[in-house]
Structure formats: structure tokens, C-alpha cells
Amino acid sequence: MSGIQIRLAEIIEALSKALDLTEGQPPGHCIRACYIGTHIGRELGLPDSALQDLYYTLLLKDLGCSSNAARICEIYLADDLAFKRDFKLVDGSLGQVLRFVIGHTGMQAGLAERFRGILNILQNGGEIVTDLIQTRCQRGAEIARMMRFSEAVANGILGLDEHWNGGGRPIGLSGTEIPLFSRIALLSQIADIFQASGGPEASKAEIAKRSGTWFDPDLTAAFARVAARPDFWEILRSEALEEVVLSSEPGQQAIMADDDYLDDIAAAFAKVIDAKSPYTSGHSDRVALFTDLIAEEMGIDAEGRRFLKRAALLHDIGKLGVSNSVLDKPGKLEGEEWEQMKRHSEFSELILSRIHAFSEAAVIGGAHHERLDGKGYPRGLTAEAIPMEVRIVSTADVFDALTADRPYRAAMPIAKALGILWEGAGQSHDPVCITALERALDRTAIEKKAAA
Structure with a gap:
């Protein structure tokens, strides 16, 4: 990279x-x-x-x-x-x-x-x-x-x-x-x-x-x-x-385009992605932040963190191909609506795989809704087929979704969101990633108190 x-x-x-x-x-x-x-x-x-x-x-x-x-x-x-x-x-x-x-x-x-x-x-x-x-x-x-x-x-x-x-x-x-x-x-x-x-x-x-x-x-x-x-x-x-x-x-x-320019392009396209729905405003930036907090806590080096940040910024690019009648629906998605929503992961993988500089991020774009127990989408991958990079971004993605407003519910407190992640630990998300996120958030809160 x-x-x-x-x-x-x-x-x-x-x-x-x-x-x-x-x-x-x-x-x-x-x-x-x-x-x-x-x-x-x-x-x-x-x-x-x-x-x-x-x-x-x-x-x-x-x-x-x-x-x-x-x-x-x-x-x-x-x-x-x-x-x-x-x-x-x-x-x-x-x-x-x-x-x-x-x-x-x-x-x-x-x-x-x-x-x-x-x-x-x-x-x-x-x-x-x-x-x-x-x-x-x-x-x-x-x-x-x-x-x-x-x-x-x-x-x-x-x-x-x-x-x-x-x-x-x-x-x-x-x-x-x-x-x-x-x-x-x-x-x-x-x-x-x-x-x-x-x-x-x-x-x-x-x-x-x-x-x-x-x-x-x-x-x-x-x-x-x-x-x-x-x-x-x-x-x-x-x-x-x-x-x-x-x-x-x-x-x-x-x-x-060098590495710095690629960072700017990823950040700019994150704005395009998040502008699609009022409920996703700032989502890609926040997922990138939570991803980096997890990666830092896990001891991932600077080059790996840079890659993960770009992947997090672009993971939802496929949502540009999903109608807002689906993205912004206040109730549960049914039938064809749910099928449309699931396709955004496929679109993300397809788009990113065509760009040499972002091709490794295509795996994350395509798999960020997979689960360790095989009940995710689009492929139903199980733990052994889900790389750690995907697990990190997936954890950050769900944590932000839980702590932000959505069409069907208000934002949750951090403690409740972490509780939900832990309920699915080992089935939906990797407990190593959840632990790293929890430690990073605790440390950030301590640093804030010290600064005050």
C-alpha cells in the first residue's frame, strides 16, 4: 500500500x-x-x-x-x-x-x-x-x-x-x-x-x-x-x-494519485455516500473513527490503519444503488425491500473491486454484513472465511448504527449499544473487536476527564 x-x-x-x-x-x-x-x-x-x-x-x-x-x-x-x-x-x-x-x-x-x-x-x-x-x-x-x-x-x-x-x-x-x-x-x-x-x-x-x-x-x-x-x-x-x-x-x-490523494478521494466519496439519506449523515466518517480506535487498540500498524480507514469510508458505497424509499423506510423492510437493501454489499464489492487502489477494500465492502455464525449476507460466510479487517469494520459499523438515529428508532446510549454487541459476541461479532472498542471508548473518556 x-x-x-x-x-x-x-x-x-x-x-x-x-x-x-x-x-x-x-x-x-x-x-x-x-x-x-x-x-x-x-x-x-x-x-x-x-x-x-x-x-x-x-x-x-x-x-x-x-x-x-x-x-x-x-x-x-x-x-x-x-x-x-x-x-x-x-x-x-x-x-x-x-x-x-x-x-x-x-x-x-x-x-x-x-x-x-x-x-x-x-x-x-x-x-x-x-x-x-x-x-x-x-x-x-x-x-x-x-x-x-x-x-x-x-x-x-x-x-x-x-x-x-x-x-x-x-x-x-x-x-x-x-x-x-x-x-x-x-x-x-x-x-x-x-x-x-x-x-x-x-x-x-x-x-x-x-x-x-x-x-x-x-x-x-x-x-x-x-x-x-x-x-x-x-x-x-x-x-x-x-x-x-x-x-x-x-x-x-x-x-x-499518491497515498495522500487516495485518502482525500475516499473522504470525499464518503460525503457522496452519506448524503444519500438524512439518517446516514456522517456515518462513514464515524465508522472510520471507530474502526481506527479498534485498530489502534489492537496494535495494528500505521499502514494497516490507513487501509482500514479508507475501507471504512467506502464500505457503504453500494447504498448509492438503493432507493431511498427503502433506505429511509420507518418500518421493517419486507420481501423485495429487504432484498434491495442486502444488495448494497454486492454493489460495494463490485465498485471497489474495479479500482486497483481500493481493490483490497472490496472484500470489506462486500462482507461487512456477514456474521461469524453464517447468518449474515450476502454470502452467509462463517467465521473462518471472515478476515479480521472485515470483523473490525463490521463492529464499528454496527456500533455506529446503534448509537445514531435511524428511521425506525432513536439513537441508543453507548452502554446499551455495547450491551447489544456483547449479546451477539461470538455469533454476530468478534469479542476481540468488541473488547478493543470498549477499551478505546473507556480510554477516550478518561483522556477527556484528564483534559477537563
Whole structure:
């Protein structure tokens, strides 16, 4: 682990697939948008330095998308993943918007709840949408800065939903007031969504239709030239696209990420993960803290603790693919809901396994809900198949879940939470980890009293 050097583009491409999950998009959407947008940038004659910033803007355009998922569920009484996926096909015309709202609001709710939900949206729709987009765009820009990207990248993400004619949100910028990267990213996003749902001709038609309203006419003209090239769509729709996009990163020299940068990336993506639900705010950071307390108490060296901290920060990345109608449900999960929740471990393992720098953490992401007695999920592993690293993060994860508010109950006192962990010692969690956590918490309390 120590002294690792890995291409930043490789990490961001893989993490962009997690952003596709939270937007309800088919895997590879951000990568396809990156391919489209960088072609437009080259067609415009942008220099390599600008193309490199554009490249990362396109891969990270959806960084803030998890932050409005819970609100969408609350307002529209809907599955946020399906809602976001389908809303991207709406062109903003009144007829389409009304049909979408009526067709997507409260379909699983009672008639009275659905009626009130639709009425609220029709009366306050503009304000609601502005608030949702503002939250998403501002949060995305903040996280981009945490990941050490330039202001050009942050501002490109911030202006993603502004429209050429001033009819976009959250500010209502128009024309060249909108950052160029934002203009390219929005066009690229819509181009991919429509080619995925209707093929290249549908994509070209939709871009042409929105020229001068949503899109800068110069960019639609550049897109039309790019889209007319014989191999453009063939490569876009090929299995080799990810390799093509990675190998064509603009710039004189590929940006490399060292250990410190990897720590920043893990911390930033923890913010994306925890923004998905109001009940998980700060969860990943706290699990990382409790993990480190346990690891320190167990005498694990600095390199091992660093690895565990990253794994703890990213262990729940798969929750980006679970609807907030499940994550935030106040009652017991039943049937398909429970199956959806269990899949977050599989998603975590899949996403992290594709990133060389985080591949060892994939084991923890996939197994942090396993139990020593074999009654956990997703694989039902038993003690001999569960590494100590998994046991440490699993103990920290459950301890934080017990001591934080959840949709179905209030936070528990520390003593009660530790009591529950001990009740399952040897069956659910490793008593060695529980003992280490208990000692660390006791020592922290003593240190606090001494400092007072």
C-alpha cells in the first residue's frame, strides 16, 4: 500500500459508475458522456489543459446527485432512482412535465396521499425543483474541490442544469454566462440518455430540437459534426469504450494519485455516500473513527490503519444503488425491500473491486454484513472465511448504527449499544473487536476527564 502511485483517471472512471447508480442510469453513463463531451471540446479546438478539466467535469458531473435523493422520495412519494432516470427524458415543456408529475407521484401511495403530493408539486413545483437542483449542484462542486479539482471543474458541475435561454436552474444563467464545461456536460448527458433509450438518431434529433433553448447552438453544431463521423457511435456503444476513454485522457502527462490523494478521494466519496439519506449523515466518517480506535487498540500498524480507514469510508458505497424509499423506510423492510437493501454489499464489492487502489477494500465492502455464525449476507460466510479487517469494520459499523438515529428508532446510549454487541459476541461479532472498542471508548473518556 505505501508509496502507491495510480492514475487518477482510472480511479475516477470507476467511481463514476457509482454516480450512475444514484442517478438510475445504465452503467457507464458518465464515461459515455465523457467520450461525447471531450469530442465536442476537441472539435471546438480547446487546448489540452482545458480538455483535461473538461474530462474530469464530465466524469464527475453527478457528484452531488445523492444529496437530493431523500427529498425526491419525500416530495414525490416515489423511488428516487426510477424518478431520476425517467425525468432526464423530459424536455421541460409544460405538457411533458405535467404528464411526468402525474405519472410518477405517489404511485405506491394511497389516493389521498397521492392527491396531496400532486397538488403540492403543481402549486410549488418551480421552487421545489430549484431547491433540489441547487442542493445537488452546490454539493457536487464542494466535493470536487475536496478532491483537489480546479475551480473550472467545480464551476462546471455547479452550472450543469443551466440552460442557454436562461430557463434552467438554480440561478437562471443564460448564454455565455454559463460556464463552457457546464454547457458541454449538459448536452453530452442528454445525448447519451437519448442514444441509450432510442439510438443515435433519437439522440441527434433531441439535441437539434433543444438547440437555442437548452443548448448553445455552437455546441449543437459541433456535436452534429462529431456525430456524423462513421466510427463515433460504434466506439460509444462498444465494450472497449472505457479503455478508449482512459487511454485518451487529455493533457501532456497523466495525473497520478499518491497515498495522500487516495485518502482525500475516499473522504470525499464518503460525503457522496452519506448524503444519500438524512439518517446516514456522517456515518462513514464515524465508522472510520471507530474502526481506527479498534485498530489502534489492537496494535495494528500505521499502514494497516490507513487501509482500514479508507475501507471504512467506502464500505457503504453500494447504498448509492438503493432507493431511498427503502433506505429511509420507518418500518421493517419486507420481501423485495429487504432484498434491495442486502444488495448494497454486492454493489460495494463490485465498485471497489474495479479500482486497483481500493481493490483490497472490496472484500470489506462486500462482507461487512456477514456474521461469524453464517447468518449474515450476502454470502452467509462463517467465521473462518471472515478476515479480521472485515470483523473490525463490521463492529464499528454496527456500533455506529446503534448509537445514531435511524428511521425506525432513536439513537441508543453507548452502554446499551455495547450491551447489544456483547449479546451477539461470538455469533454476530468478534469479542476481540468488541473488547478493543470498549477499551478505546473507556480510554477516550478518561483522556477527556484528564483534559477537563
